[in-house]
Amino acid sequence: MSLAAAPSQVRTAPRARFSKRIRKLTDTWVWIGVATLILTFLYIPIVVLVAFSFNSSRSLSWPMTGLTLDWYRKLAENDQLIAAVQNSVYVAVSATILTLLIGVPAALALDRLEFPGKGVFRKLVLLPIALPGIVTGISMLILFRLMGFGLSLETVIIGHATALLAVVVTQVFARLQRLPRSLDEASADLGASGWQTFFLVTLPNIRTAVIGAGILSFTLSFDEIPVTFFLTGRDNTLPMYIWSTMRRGLTPEINAVGALIVAASILLILISVLLQRERTGQGR
Amino acid sequence: MTDIIRLDGVSKQFGTVTGVDNVSLSVRKGEFLTLLGPSGCGKSTLLRMIGGFEEPTAGRIWLDGEDVTDLPANRRAVNMLFQDYALFPHMSVGKNVGYGLRVAGVAKREVEAKVREVLDLVGLADKFAAAPNQLSGGQRQRVALARAIVRHPKVLLLDEPLSALDANLREAMQVELRHLHQKVGLTFIMVTHDQTEALTMSDRVIVMRQGRIMQDGAPQSLYDLPGSPYIADFIGTTNLFTSRIENGQIACHGQALAIDAQAIRAGTQTFGFRPEKARLLPGDASGANLLRGTVSEVFYHGSVARIVVNLGPGQVLVDLQISDAAIGLPKAGAQVAVEVAPHKIMGFAAEDAA
Amino acid sequence: MTLPLRLRKVLMLSPPLIWVVLFMFVPYTILFVFSFWEQVYPTFAPAFQLGNYHTLISDPQYLRTLLRTIKIAALVSLFSLLLAYPYAYFLAHKVRHPALRQTLYMAVVAPLWVSYLLRAYTWKTILGTEGILNSFLVSTGILSEPSSIFLYNQTSMVLTLTYVFIPFMVMPIYAALEKIPRNLLEASADLGMGRTATFIKVTLPLSMSGVVAGFTMTFCLAFGDFIAAYLVGGPDGMMISNVIATQFGASLNWPLGSALALVMLLIVLAIISASDRFERMGKGTFA
Numbered sequence: 001m002s003l004a005a006a007p008s009q010v011r012t013a014p015r016a017r018f019s020k021r022i023r024k025l026t027d028t029w030v031w032i033g034v035a036t037l038i039l040t041f042l043y044i045p046i047v048v049l050v051a052f053s054f055n056s057s058r059s060l061s062w063p064m065t066g067l068t069l070d071w072y073r074k075l076a077e078n079d080q081l082i083a084a085v086q087n088s089v090y091v092a093v094s095a096t097i098l099t100l101l102i103g104v105p106a107a108l109a110l111d112r113l114e115f116p117g118k119g120v121f122r123k124l125v126l127l128p129i130a131l132p133g134i135v136t137g138i139s140m141l142i143l144f145r146l147m148g149f150g151l152s153l154e155t156v157i158i159g160h161a162t163a164l165l166a167v168v169v170t171q172v173f174a175r176l177q178r179l180p181r182s183l184d185e186a187s188a189d190l191g192a193s194g195w196q197t198f199f200l201v202t203l204p205n206i207r208t209a210v211i212g213a214g215i216l217s218f219t220l221s222f223d224e225i226p227v228t229f230f231l232t233g234r235d236n237t238l239p240m241y242i243w244s245t246m247r248r249g250l251t252p253e254i255n256a257v258g259a260l261i262v263a264a265s266i267l268l269i270l271i272s273v274l275l276q277r278e279r280t281g282q283g284r
Numbered sequence: 285m286t287d288i289i290r291l292d293g294v295s296k297q298f299g300t301v302t303g304v305d306n307v308s309l310s311v312r313k314g315e316f317l318t319l320l321g322p323s324g325c326g327k328s329t330l331l332r333m334i335g336g337f338e339e340p341t342a343g344r345i346w347l348d349g350e351d352v353t354d355l356p357a358n359r360r361a362v363n364m365l366f367q368d369y370a371l372f373p374h375m376s377v378g379k380n381v382g383y384g385l386r387v388a389g390v391a392k393r394e395v396e397a398k399v400r401e402v403l404d405l406v407g408l409a410d411k412f413a414a415a416p417n418q419l420s421g422g423q424r425q426r427v428a429l430a431r432a433i434v435r436h437p438k439v440l441l442l443d444e445p446l447s448a449l450d451a452n453l454r455e456a457m458q459v460e461l462r463h464l465h466q467k468v469g470l471t472f473i474m475v476t477h478d479q480t481e482a483l484t485m486s487d488r489v490i491v492m493r494q495g496r497i498m499q500d501g502a503p504q505s506l507y508d509l510p511g512s513p514y515i516a517d518f519i520g521t522t523n524l525f526t527s528r529i530e531n532g533q534i535a536c537h538g539q540a541l542a543i544d545a546q547a548i549r550a551g552t553q554t555f556g557f558r559p560e561k562a563r564l565l566p567g568d569a570s571g572a573n574l575l576r577g578t579v580s581e582v583f584y585h586g587s588v589a590r591i592v593v594n595l596g597p598g599q600v601l602v603d604l605q606i607s608d609a610a611i612g613l614p615k616a617g618a619q620v621a622v623e624v625a626p627h628k629i630m631g632f633a634a635e636d637a638a
Numbered sequence: 639m640t641l642p643l644r645l646r647k648v649l650m651l652s653p654p655l656i657w658v659v660l661f662m663f664v665p666y667t668i669l670f671v672f673s674f675w676e677q678v679y680p681t682f683a684p685a686f687q688l689g690n691y692h693t694l695i696s697d698p699q700y701l702r703t704l705l706r707t708i709k710i711a712a713l714v715s716l717f718s719l720l721l722a723y724p725y726a727y728f729l730a731h732k733v734r735h736p737a738l739r740q741t742l743y744m745a746v747v748a749p750l751w752v753s754y755l756l757r758a759y760t761w762k763t764i765l766g767t768e769g770i771l772n773s774f775l776v777s778t779g780i781l782s783e784p785s786s787i788f789l790y791n792q793t794s795m796v797l798t799l800t801y802v803f804i805p806f807m808v809m810p811i812y813a814a815l816e817k818i819p820r821n822l823l824e825a826s827a828d829l830g831m832g833r834t835a836t837f838i839k840v841t842l843p844l845s846m847s848g849v850v851a852g853f854t855m856t857f858c859l860a861f862g863d864f865i866a867a868y869l870v871g872g873p874d875g876m877m878i879s880n881v882i883a884t885q886f887g888a889s890l891n892w893p894l895g896s897a898l899a900l901v902m903l904l905i906v907l908a909i910i911s912a913s914d915r916f917e918r919m920g921k922g923t924f925a
Contacts, residue, residue, distance in 0.1 A: 031728045035742065038725045038804075042749050045760035045801065048770060052763065060763045060770060063777060106654035113647055121655065124662050130855065130910055132862020134879045135899050138886055139665035142672055142896070162661045165654075182370035185337055188357040189364045190384030190431070194646045200387070204374045223753045226864045226879070230886065239755050246869065250763055258756040265751040273744065 050262055053255035060250055071256035081257070084241035091153055091228075091237055092221040095160035096214050102161065103168030104210060108202075110169065111176040112184075129166040133226030136163050141230040151233040159227040164220060168213040175209035176202075208275045215272050219265070287346075288313045288438055288471050289334060294343030296329050296495075303329040305495035306343070311439070316465050316472045320482040321492035322518075327475045328443060330492070334473065335441050336360045348438050363437040367444045369428040371416040377403070378412040381431045388435070402430045405467075422453045429461075433468060442474040446481060458484050479519050483507065491515055513554045513632050522556040522630070523600040534629075537598035539575045541624060547631035554632045560603040561628040564591055567619025575600065575622040579614045589613055593622055666903070673897035682893050690897035700881065700898070707878040708905075710792060711861040714799040715807070718856045719849065721800070722807035726848075727841075730815035731823075746808045754802060755865060761798045762869045765789040790872025798870045799860045806859060807852035814848025815841070847917055854913040858906050878902060 056066035075081060109115070110122055128136055140159050141151075149155060183205065187197040203210070225239050232240060242254055289311040296304040304326040311317050319327040332338045334345060336357030345353045352360050363384070371380050381402060382395040390398075403409050406426040416424060425445065432440055445461065446454045462485050465472050476482055482489045483503040491498045491506065499511045510516035513524050527534040529548060534541055534555055543555070567576065580599065581592040589604045591614060602622050606613070614620055676685040694700045725746065733739040749757065764770045765788040772784040788794060818841060826836040864879035871877070878898065885895030 028732075031732050034724045035728050038721055039742075039745055041721070041801065042746065042804070045757060045764065046749065046752060048764060049756060049760045052770075059768060060766075063773075102654045102657045105650050106658075109651045109654060113651060115647070115651060121658060124658050125654070127662070130858040131906055132858070132864070132879060132902060134862060134864050134882055135669075135903050135906075136665075138882065138895060138899055139669040140661065141886065142668050142892065143661075143665045146668065158661060162657070165657075180368055180370060182366045182368055183372060185335075185357065186364070186366055186370035186372070186431075187383070187387075188337075189335060189362075190387065190435070191358050192383070192387040193358060196387050200383075201372055205372075219751055223755065225755060226862075229864075229883070239753065242755060242759075243865070243868075246759060246762075250759075250766070254756075254759065255763075258753065258759070261753045261756060265748075265753075269744070269748050269751050 046262060049255055050259040052252055053259040055252055058252065060252065071252045074253055075256050081241060084236045084238045087153055087235050088222050088238040091156050091160060092218045094157045095164060095221045096217045098157065098161040099164045099168050099217050100210065100214055103165050103213070104172055106165065107169045107172035107176055110173055125169050126166050128163045129170065133163060133224070137227040137230035151231055153232065153235050155231045156228050156237065159231045160221045160224055163227055164217045167217055167220065171213040172206055172209050175206045179205050212272050212275055215268055219268060286313045287311065288348055290346040292344045292346070294330070294333060294340045294345060296333060296338060297341045302495050304333070307497055309490065309497065309500065311471060311473060314469055314471055316485060316487045318474045318476060318482040318486035318489045319492055320476060320479060320489050323477055325492040326495035327492045331441050331443055331473065331475045334439070335362055335364045361438045362441060363432040363435060364441040364443060365428055365432045365445050367447060369424050371424055371427060373416055377408065377414050377416065377427050380416065380427060381434055383431065384435045398434055402434045406430045421449055422457065425449065425457065433470065437470065439471045439473060442472060444476055445474065461485060483519070491518065510630065513556060516556050516630060520558060521601060522558055524554060524556040525598065526553050527555060528553070536575055536600070537595040539595060541573050541629065542626045543629045543631065544627045547629055549631055549633055555629055557624050557629050559590060559601040562602045563623040564602045564604050565621040565623055567621060569621045571623060573624050573626060575624065577620065577622070579616050579618045579620055581616060582613065593620060669896050669900060672893055673900045675893040677891045677893055680890055690894045693894060694897060694901065703876060703878050703881050707861055710795050710799065710877065711857045713796045714803060714860040715853045715856045717796065717800045718804045718807040719853060722804055722811055722852065723849070726808050726812040726815055729812055743812060747805050750805045757802055758798050758866050758869050761794065761801065762789065765794055765870065789870055790875065792875050794870040795866060795875040798866050799863060802866070803856045803859050806855040810851035810855070811845060811848040814845040818844045850913050850916050854909055858909060861906065862902065
């Protein structure tokens with residue numbers, strides 16, 4: 001584009017210019033092709049998942065035989081499933097609250113405080129991002145066993161809160177880094193105590209990051225298997241329930257659950273996009 | 285006792301680096317004091333220690349007769365105008381200005397009345413409900429200023445207050461800050477690296493370097509009687525040169541000059557004169573205390589032209605007032621003479637001539 | 639009410655610190671200690687012996703599984719990279735409209751919000767013998783009868799895991815590419831470099847930090863994966879996590895499982911620190 005004005009190109013013969021335009025055009029189409037390919041790869045399975053939840057036949061094979069809402073009706077009558085959903089909501093909500101209560105101060109400490117062992121603390125907190133859930137799961141399993149704790153949904157909550165700490169800390173820490181330190185100082189300068197500064201200045205400015213991290217934690221906890229697998233007692237969470245059903249065989253019922261989860265996920269995505277928009281709109 | 289601030293041997297170490305080195309000073313009530321120095325000289329650290337944002341590693345800080353060294357920022361009756369203004373982005377202008385009153389538990393109605401009064405003072409009465417990001421740079425600064433003075437602090441600290449503004453606005457704000465200082469009668473302590481700003485605005489200037497006070501005095505005395513070659517060159521421009529003294533005469537780049545006896549101190553070796561205190565004369569001029577050389581460059585500034593005169597082994601700068609130019613604007617290569625009256629030559633004690 | 643700074647520091651720091659010590663530092667330490675314990679069927683006893691580690695080395699099934707896991711994780715990262723880089727490049731340098739760019743970016747990240755389990759599960763329904771792909775191929779006449787080659791092997795593992803983890807590759811690469819100043823590319827073109835040369839000499843090196851971050855992330859995630867193998871892996875697609883799970887389940891050999899988990903932890907740590915070092919090195923050259 002900027003090249004087109006360069007002297008050497010001005011005198012280019014019309015033919016060459018034409019072939020250049022053709023090249024640019026094919027270029028564009030190649031890129032569009034690449035993008036389409038990847039998006040198709042990403043979305044075909046999701047479309048399949050949702051589509052087959054409406055399939056009237058029990059078998060998951062092509063072609064679809066007809067449309068029905070039977071599978072959704074069956075879900076509504078499935079007590080085990082409903083109990084699992086309730087368990088999952090309980091676990092995800094508790095784990096999210098807990099991980100926020102620990103993660104926000106952790107991020108604050110990492111951003112503002114100097115203390116001995118800070119490097120090790122940071123590494124430990126952030127480890128679960130890359131560390132397989134199974135390692136977190138079994139190491140806590142051994143801990144609870146040695147301490148003589150019975151496994152229950154509460155042990156799952158502790159496991160999730162620990163594994164999700166990294167998510168909250170990274171998100172909140174990133175926001176704190178962009179928040180000028182002078183805001184805190186100005187607040188103290190104007191006579192506010194540490195708590196007043198936190199609730200009146202810091203928290204409002206990291207609010208969207210905290211909520212975003214909370215939504216993400218909720219989603220991840222709701223979907224979690226490896227840690228849950230080792231730490232749950234007799235109660236099942238939704239993914240554990242789906243998983244055990246899957247191992248018995250594939251049914252469109254699972255697709256129906258899946259379609260509902262997709263719908264819920266879309267809702268959460270929209271909320272977090274709106275949060276992001278609000279943040280950029282706020283300027284700073 | 286009219287000293288509102290007294291610093292007693294204050295030091296600040298950052299690890300092995302010394303930020304502020306054993307500084308003692310006092311500030312009179314109602315004074316406009318400026319801490320001037322290049323970046324890294326410790327002036328900001330000193331200001332932040334007065335504000336309570338840094339703890340001194342040694343020394344005491346007194347505010348209005350009370351030892352505040354161990355008090356955190358929120359317990360000191362001192363307010364700061366931050367370099368980046370530090371306006372709370374999630375609050376309206378009114379909320380920002382009223383913040384300090386609100387956290388102190390002042391009644392809502394009273395807060396609003398005081399906020400409106402101070403916004404009026406800084407000329408932003410109509411911006412009460414505006415958000416900070418809807419304001420221009422200059423307006424933001426006024427809001428920050430209003431926020432800092434609404435509680436009538438004993439001292440207002442200003443950290444490079446004008447550095448974020450563009451040139452025109454900066455000059456206007458210099459005047460405004462000075463007027464405001466006279467109007468509200470608060471003590472101002474400002475930090476800047478800009479010598480013009482320091483000279484224009486303050487009652488007293490403290491020049492700092494490497495964590496220490498180099499010189500402390502009124503703007504005019506700093507300019508006219510710089511205590512060291514460093515100050516002479518940091519504040520304004522000075523032609524510096526070294527020479528021995530023989531029979532009351534010195535040599536500037538090899539040419540002899542007579543100087544006043546009072547400029548001579550024991551062991552004096554460095555001398556200097558300011559470009560605007562020398563006179564540029566035609567090359568054939570005759571008289572006493574002339575330096576002869578050729579013009580090597582001319583920088584035209586409008587009312588003044590700065591001429592670089594080559595004396596052979598070295599160069600000197602001379603300012604030529606265009607209005608009373610006896611010889612017109614010289615051209616590069618022209619033969620000229622520079623007249624330096626003996627009493628215009630400053631002598632410094634032998635030390636670092638950096 | 640103002641607390642002294644030091645006390646405030648302690649108050650802010652203690653909940654996370656206690657939590658991290660109690661639920662991360664202590665469990666990892668116990669895991670380490672446990673890996674030296676002994677199995678005394680049906681339970682286990684404290685001991686200090688290297689038997690578990692000896693088993694890991696001498697019994698070929700463990701080494702084989704470990705190598706297979708590394709191979710699958712490496713292939714997943716590679717294929718993710720091959721797909722993600724062009725897409726990220728397209729977004730960062732070809733899409734001019736900011737809203738469109740944001741939408742296309744979200745389109746890649748959004749699947750992460752949809753249950754991981756279900757996304758892996760769908761591939762099972764697609765690839766199975768009676769699955770959608772087979773029935774589709776048979777109904778169109780391409781295959782005469784359903785084939786079992788699509789599911790329960792390493793290929794289906796790589797395919798599924800690539801599908802699941804590709805967003806983790808796109809995100810850091812896009813972030814790195816977006817940060818490259820436009821004028822650098824223009825300067826390169828101005829200096830007479832062709833598009834390919836500009837890409838190789840400017841764009842690629844500057845986006846390397848994103849590639850490394852993405853590779854680390856996808857590799858670690860795929861390396862530790864635990865679920866896909868049960869769904870689409872089959873015996874030939876079993877991963878190290880599945881072996882660990884077996885030790886904690888059916889085999890009831892927790893000490894051996896701990897030793898395996900520790901090996902896994904060490905490999906992940908090694909990869910993270912290697913990637914850290916790379917990033918620091920990169921900063922040294924470009925800053």
